[in-house]
Amino acid sequence: xxxxxxxxxxxxxxxxxxxxxxxxxxxxxxxxxxxxxxxxxxxxxxxxxxxxxxxxxxxxxxxxxxxxxxxxxxxxxxxxxxxxxxxxxxxxxxxxxxxxxxxxxxxxxxxxxxxxxxxxxxxxxxxxxxxxxxxxxxxxxxxxxxxxxxxxxxxxxxxxxxxxxxxxxxxxxxxxxxxxxxxxxxxxxxxxxxxxxxxxxxxxxxxxxxxxxxxxxxxxxxxxxxxxxxxxxxxxxxxxxxxxxxx
Amino acid sequence: xxxxxxxxxxxxxxxxxxxxxxxxxxxxxxxxxxxxxxxxxxxxxxxxxxxxxxxxxxxxxxxxxxxxxxxxxxxxxxxxxxxxxxxxxxxxxxxxxxxxxxxxxxxxxxxxxxxxxxxxxxxxxxxxxxxxxxxxxxxxxxxxxxxxxxxxxxxxxxxxxxxxxxxxxxxxxxxxxxxxxxxxxxxxxxxxxxxxxxxxxxxxxxxxxxxxxxxxxxxxxxxxxxxxxxxxxxxxxxxxxxxxxxxxxxxxxxxxxxxxxxxxxxxxxxxxxxxxxxxxx
Numbered sequence: 001x002x003x004x005x006x007x008x009x010x011x012x013x014x015x016x017x018x019x020x021x022x023x024x025x026x027x028x029x030x031x032x033x034x035x036x037x038x039x040x041x042x043x044x045x046x047x048x049x050x051x052x053x054x055x056x057x058x059x060x061x062x063x064x065x066x067x068x069x070x071x072x073x074x075x076x077x078x079x080x081x082x083x084x085x086x087x088x089x090x091x092x093x094x095x096x097x098x099x100x101x102x103x104x105x106x107x108x109x110x111x112x113x114x115x116x117x118x119x120x121x122x123x124x125x126x127x128x129x130x131x132x133x134x135x136x137x138x139x140x141x142x143x144x145x146x147x148x149x150x151x152x153x154x155x156x157x158x159x160x161x162x163x164x165x166x167x168x169x170x171x172x173x174x175x176x177x178x179x180x181x182x183x184x185x186x187x188x189x190x191x192x193x194x195x196x197x198x199x200x201x202x203x204x205x206x207x208x209x210x211x212x213x214x215x216x217x218x219x220x221x222x223x224x225x226x227x228x229x230x231x232x233x234x235x236x237x238x239x240x241x242x243x244x245x246x247x
Numbered sequence: 248x249x250x251x252x253x254x255x256x257x258x259x260x261x262x263x264x265x266x267x268x269x270x271x272x273x274x275x276x277x278x279x280x281x282x283x284x285x286x287x288x289x290x291x292x293x294x295x296x297x298x299x300x301x302x303x304x305x306x307x308x309x310x311x312x313x314x315x316x317x318x319x320x321x322x323x324x325x326x327x328x329x330x331x332x333x334x335x336x337x338x339x340x341x342x343x344x345x346x347x348x349x350x351x352x353x354x355x356x357x358x359x360x361x362x363x364x365x366x367x368x369x370x371x372x373x374x375x376x377x378x379x380x381x382x383x384x385x386x387x388x389x390x391x392x393x394x395x396x397x398x399x400x401x402x403x404x405x406x407x408x409x410x411x412x413x414x415x416x417x418x419x420x421x422x423x424x425x426x427x428x429x430x431x432x433x434x435x436x437x438x439x440x441x442x443x444x445x446x447x448x449x450x451x452x453x454x455x456x457x458x459x460x461x462x463x464x465x466x467x468x469x470x471x472x473x474x475x476x477x478x479x480x481x482x483x484x485x486x487x488x489x490x491x492x493x494x495x496x497x498x499x500x501x502x503x504x505x506x507x508x509x510x511x512x513x514x515x516x517x518x519x520x521x522x523x524x525x526x527x528x
Contacts, residue, residue, distance in 0.1 A: 072360065091363075093362060093363075105287075109283060116273065
């Protein structure tokens with residue numbers, strides 16, 4: 001019998017209107033409204049995929065291919081223009097390296113901020129607080145503002161918070177490309193444990209060997225559209241061939 | 248199961264209930280953010296929270312000097328300081344709320360981009376912040392007017408139990424309207440101070456009520472329609488509680504009507520818009 005569904009994306013399309021919507025001003029809006037000029041960029045173009053429980057799913061593609069935008073749709077922070085994403089389970093997001101919620105605040109406050117925003121009770125965060133700090137190996141630095149942290153420290157903290165939210169679906173966007181060898185080993189172990197508990201991981205990375213190794217299946221995005229969808233090794237191989245051919 | 252909302256959403260009752268349940272579950276989050284900001288403010292400026300009180304107080308002082316001494320047209324009661332400060336503090340709470348919500352969203356852009364939660368919680372946290380400042384300013388109000396004019400809390404102060412929540416909901420609706428506009432159109436922030444100033448002059452803060460007796464009828468109508476007129480009147484009854492500041496049921500009804508309209512319009516518009524908000528950050 002097939003494993004249960006974790007994420008189902010159907011025909012997801014996201015369009016941006018640069019110059020109009022990114023940081024629009026009244027004047028530009030009025031000007032554009034009059035001329036009816038509505039230049040759109042399609043960041044994600046009719047993307048469909050399914051991820052099952054216990055699966056690691058990779059997303060590969062060049063910079064600007066729409067990977068991060070797609071992740072935001074899956075995380076539910078960005079509403080697609082068309083299509084939809086259904087997720088089955090508690091989702092925890094570690095999008096974009098250096099998340100750090102608010103860099104002016106201390107590590108302590110960021111842990112609470114992230115946990116509370118994710119819907120945890122304060123008492124629950126009190127309970128897991130020490131584990132988060134210990135796991136991130138930040139006992140020394142946790143009361144400093146995180147703008148003083150190195151990128152490795154920030155990704156350790158972000159990963160630790162994300163894992164301790166006890167997710168069923170973990171969305172990782174380039175979060176593990178930084179961090180020393182020891183932490184990488186530790187985090188991979190944690191991710192493997194999550195998969196063994198029939199959790200689900202969606203993984204955006206430029207580290208192709210890691211995707212081929214770690215993920216069961218993957219998609220390759222190019223200008224927002226799906227170029228390939230299948231076994232991770234095959235998808236990575238096709239993508240590599242395309243990059244090598246300079247296409 | 249979480250379903251990303253389809254385009255062109257109509258918020259049915261069930262979805263709205265889910266939204267407000269989520270919001271209620273984030274109450275500790277709202278409180279944590281508000282208290283954190285208050286503490287940060289106390290840490291970064293020597294006077295901290297007192298600036299919240301000092302700003303309207305100093306502004307009140309300026310108007311007192313200008314209109315209390317320089318232009319002494321019209322009848323001014325002996326109570327003028329109490330009249331001026333009560334109006335000033337009440338008005339300040341609303342004008343702070345107007346921009347506070349949009350600012351809270353812009354300040355927490357990273358959080359919004361990464362985590363899904365009801366965005367209204369940010370407006371509420373900013374409202375808690377300015378609400379604490381407002382309550383502190385009421386203490387300052389008595390600290391000044393009690394020794395000088397003998398103004399002290401009377402039984403009318405119980406009116407605050409109704410007026411304060413109405414005021415809060417009104418401010419929440421207003422901050423939702425401003426956030427809805429100011430997040431995609433940052434230019435709006437430049438207009439706000441002027442809107443605020445105009446609104447202040449249309450509210451009975453600086454000028455005495457006797458001014459209305461022989462004022463231009465258009466001005467009189469604008470003032471009557473102004474929700475702040477009625478709110479401020481209610482606060483004056485509650486805070487000063489002397490003859491000359493009688494309780495007027497009409498003020499309560501008009502305030503309630505305005506609050507209902509602004510709250511529903513503002514919050515509904517905001518909730519519909521919030522899933523698109525990340526695009527503008």
